[in-house]
Amino acid sequence: MTNKGPELSKAYDPSPIEDKWYAWWLETGLFSSTPDEEKEPFSIVIPPPNVTGSLHMGHALNNTLQDITCRYMRMKGKNVMWLPGTDHAGIATQNVVERQLQEQGISRHDLGRDAFVEKVWEWKEEYGSRIINQLKKLGASCDWSRERFTMDEGLSRAVRAVFVRLYKEGLVYQGKYIINWCPRCHTALSDLEVEHEPTEGMLYYVRYPFVDGDGGVTVATTRPETILGDVAVAVHPRDEGNAGYIGRQVRVPLCGRVIPIIEDNMVDPEFGTGLVKITPAHDPNDFLVGERHDLEPVQVIDETGRMNEKAGPDFEGMDRFEARRKIVEMLEREGYLVRKDRHDHSVGRCYRCSTMVEPYLSEQWFVKTAPLAKEAIEAVKEKRIEIIPEQWENTYFQWMENIRDWCISRQLWWGHRIPAWTCERCGSLTVSEQDPDRCEKCGSFEISQEEDVLDTWFSSALWPFSTLGWPDDTEDLKYYYPTDLLTTGFDILFFWVARMIMMGLKFMKDIPFRTVYIHALVRDEEGRKMSKSRGNVIDPLEIIGEYGADSLRLTLAALTVQGRDIFLSRERIEAYRHFLNKLWNAARFAEMHLCDGQRPEKPEKAFLRDHDRWILARRDKIIDEVSNYLDTYHYGEAARSLYEFVWGEFCDWFLEMAKPALRNEEGPTRREAARWVLQEVLGDVLKLLHPFIPFVTEELWHLFRFGEDSIERESWPVADSGFEDAEESRKMSIFQEIVRGFRNLRAEAGFPPQKKLETCHLVIDEGNLLADLKGNADLLSLLTNISSFNFSSAGGQRPSQALTAVLPFGEIFLPVGNVLDVAAEIRRLEQEKEKTEKAVEKSRTKLENEKFLQNAPVEVVEKEKLRLEEGMVKINNIDRNLESLRRG
Numbered sequence: 001m002t003n004k005g006p007e008l009s010k011a012y013d014p015s016p017i018e019d020k021w022y023a024w025w026l027e028t029g030l031f032s033s034t035p036d037e038e039k040e041p042f043s044i045v046i047p048p049p050n051v052t053g054s055l056h057m058g059h060a061l062n063n064t065l066q067d068i069t070c071r072y073m074r075m076k077g078k079n080v081m082w083l084p085g086t087d088h089a090g091i092a093t094q095n096v097v098e099r100q101l102q103e104q105g106i107s108r109h110d111l112g113r114d115a116f117v118e119k120v121w122e123w124k125e126e127y128g129s130r131i132i133n134q135l136k137k138l139g140a141s142c143d144w145s146r147e148r149f150t151m152d153e154g155l156s157r158a159v160r161a162v163f164v165r166l167y168k169e170g171l172v173y174q175g176k177y178i179i180n181w182c183p184r185c186h187t188a189l190s191d192l193e194v195e196h197e198p199t200e201g202m203l204y205y206v207r208y209p210f211v212d213g214d215g216g217v218t219v220a221t222t223r224p225e226t227i228l229g230d231v232a233v234a235v236h237p238r239d240e241g242n243a244g245y246i247g248r249q250v251r252v253p254l255c256g257r258v259i260p261i262i263e264d265n266m267v268d269p270e271f272g273t274g275l276v277k278i279t280p281a282h283d284p285n286d287f288l289v290g291e292r293h294d295l296e297p298v299q300v301i302d303e304t305g306r307m308n309e310k311a312g313p314d315f316e317g318m319d320r321f322e323a324r325r326k327i328v329e330m331l332e333r334e335g336y337l338v339r340k341d342r343h344d345h346s347v348g349r350c351y352r353c354s355t356m357v358e359p360y361l362s363e364q365w366f367v368k369t370a371p372l373a374k375e376a377i378e379a380v381k382e383k384r385i386e387i388i389p390e391q392w393e394n395t396y397f398q399w400m401e402n403i404r405d406w407c408i409s410r411q412l413w414w415g416h417r418i419p420a421w422t423c424e425r426c427g428s429l430t431v432s433e434q435d436p437d438r439c440e441k442c443g444s445f446e447i448s449q450e451e452d453v454l455d456t457w458f459s460s461a462l463w464p465f466s467t468l469g470w471p472d473d474t475e476d477l478k479y480y481y482p483t484d485l486l487t488t489g490f491d492i493l494f495f496w497v498a499r500m501i502m503m504g505l506k507f508m509k510d511i512p513f514r515t516v517y518i519h520a521l522v523r524d525e526e527g528r529k530m531s532k533s534r535g536n537v538i539d540p541l542e543i544i545g546e547y548g549a550d551s552l553r554l555t556l557a558a559l560t561v562q563g564r565d566i567f568l569s570r571e572r573i574e575a576y577r578h579f580l581n582k583l584w585n586a587a588r589f590a591e592m593h594l595c596d597g598q599r600p601e602k603p604e605k606a607f608l609r610d611h612d613r614w615i616l617a618r619r620d621k622i623i624d625e626v627s628n629y630l631d632t633y634h635y636g637e638a639a640r641s642l643y644e645f646v647w648g649e650f651c652d653w654f655l656e657m658a659k660p661a662l663r664n665e666e667g668p669t670r671r672e673a674a675r676w677v678l679q680e681v682l683g684d685v686l687k688l689l690h691p692f693i694p695f696v697t698e699e700l701w702h703l704f705r706f707g708e709d710s711i712e713r714e715s716w717p718v719a720d721s722g723f724e725d726a727e728e729s730r731k732m733s734i735f736q737e738i739v740r741g742f743r744n745l746r747a748e749a750g751f752p753p754q755k756k757l758e759t760c761h762l763v764i765d766e767g768n769l770l771a772d773l774k775g776n777a778d779l780l781s782l783l784t785n786i787s788s789f790n791f792s793s794a795g796g797q798r799p800s801q802a803l804t805a806v807l808p809f810g811e812i813f814l815p816v817g818n819v820l821d822v823a824a825e826i827r828r829l830e831q832e833k834e835k836t837e838k839a840v841e842k843s844r845t846k847l848e849n850e851k852f853l854q855n856a857p858v859e860v861v862e863k864e865k866l867r868l869e870e871g872m873v874k875i876n877n878i879d880r881n882l883e884s885l886r887r888g
């Protein structure tokens, strides 16, 4: 049987290749996985993208890295299960649908809760798979038959089971709490959903008179409208200037409330006058101060951002900003306003609608996190869970050790409605997994369900086990849990990763994953964050359309360095696109020699030449390197070493040196040997590259008829040539230095590469080396385009009228007497020398200048030193060349 496949097209065109193979992979079930006790599992759950989401560069990077590991593990023989899905993204999805309704002039309140939720489901059915399809474009090898949604039936059941159990154990409770509130969206926002931006504002200095005696204190505030809710004035206990006031009482301007002056460590003595007002209902820090000092909060702003009746008749019903203007006016008129200064500060805004967030005191549901956090800290301390890069461990510990209770209720309609029912008759609460029809306590049928839904992170915290069938005891859970790897961005280390660890330990009694890999942030080429307003966003789908998914994947992988951000540009993607062309062209060359005739048999070692042994030894080294890198999640190092090997060694050197043998210029035995080496190395190159660039490698694998099945079902290469990399590379590097040396001399003399030169000369110090090089003279000749090579050992005669260079193991000479105008070349070199001497002098003066040495950055000084050194070497070289030319 011959191995002639269909011919490779001239230019590499990714788009038809990528679509074709992705469809085939799905068809042949390459990505599907079922529990199999014979095989070792490797499981990953995808960080579920928002169902409203569209693939951005962060997703592209995250899923490329996960995919590389999945494909690598499949080739290593693991039973890989990569579970995909989407998150219902409470507020984001509700907003999308609300906006749609708005265009028709309808509000969600017009529809009512049930009809609105119905609408959101309709939206999800229609548009919810967009991001899933985009992940497919990227090549993600998820087991799509396992796709889950955080609000599907199974996951909703898990959410209820967890909520009810936590409630019954006292780990879920209701309480007053200050939360981030959007007065427009009418919902609590998590800290993550608040965007802080610098805002121009004013700092108002307000006089609070003492109750007993004359005088008073001056308090600085940016929010005078909250004065009406003040319950204390606080100073730092070590603020000597103000400590004397502690224990006295003051009267709140305008409303006349009598409040104490207290001490608290929270106060920053450097801010304003060092005296701050405490408004527990309208500031999160003040809320904590209030709790510590047992102060009853006074709420003066309502949920729509308007002043309420507690603010007094002058302000009731007024918008908070309008009230601020009026209060300042009154403070001024009544002599309480001492002064006002321009003061820029950071203001939190709703990430959806940009409305200024209002800290708001309300009845919310909480998870008591401290008891859950304890074990979650231990799991990481004991390295049962490894966080990569390690630097993030500290961040994790810091947060977990200072963890606050988790506010889990959201005032939305879209999400998991809290399974708690209040009895209209006796007021008691029924919390239950099944919808109850009566009050647990008094049996009344008049019960109503809690209006709030759960924070989206509540369901995603269960993702690693809820997606595998929990609360049922399933085969999947037994086989795939704990999962092996979680890849995610640093920004959700707390919101998501930490909570998954807490919930996994609590409900599965085991960690949810063994390794957490924190991926980079993708920035633009100047290191700025990508943003729509800056216009520097690179859209992964556009890139895939233009360059192919393989190019994008390889770029993102190659630019990855643990713990560093990625600076991405189109130029960089283009550079990796060139690599794919290079690979394609190498394959076209190989096709001519491999796909013609029988498959080559493994030759005897004696028929292998130095470069054959070298490339096999290098291939072995690269297999070991790439495997180690991928085992330790060093994606960038793996991609870059493959890139260097394929381009710099396999294509640029090996293929060139193999040409004569492949063209049958070294006899039939050598031709078969060369074909076998080419097949060996190319086959392994495709396998090693496959996790990074799955599409093009699959295409080439089939074109070469290396196998009928997917390349991914092949086993990962093993280093088994038996050749020593150090030994083979030492010989090869000498050979390469000689070739480069002659190429440089040719270039110096101005000979174009295609001009064939007659002769050259090498003086080699070492006997063994001399013999090796003589044996490869035909290849030296081929690669330097010089017909004959004359060798002599150390102390041998040196040719006259030649350009020359010193290499570590001898000298090389390129006689130019017959081909160049020697007199003109001498003139050229003299001029060159003069120019170089001037440059050297300049560098030397600079480096003798103390001021320069002191003031210039280290890199600049180092560069100058290097310039000086190179200049001196060059002068030395020119001198040797001049001497040789004049010797004629």
Ligand SMILES: [Zn+2]
Pocket (backbone or CB within 6 Å): 182, 183, 184, 185, 186, 350, 351, 352, 353, 354, 355
């Ligand atoms: Zn909002």
Ligand SMILES: [Zn+2]
Pocket (backbone or CB within 6 Å): 423, 424, 425, 426, 427, 428, 439, 440, 441, 442, 443, 444
């Ligand atoms: Zn009742």
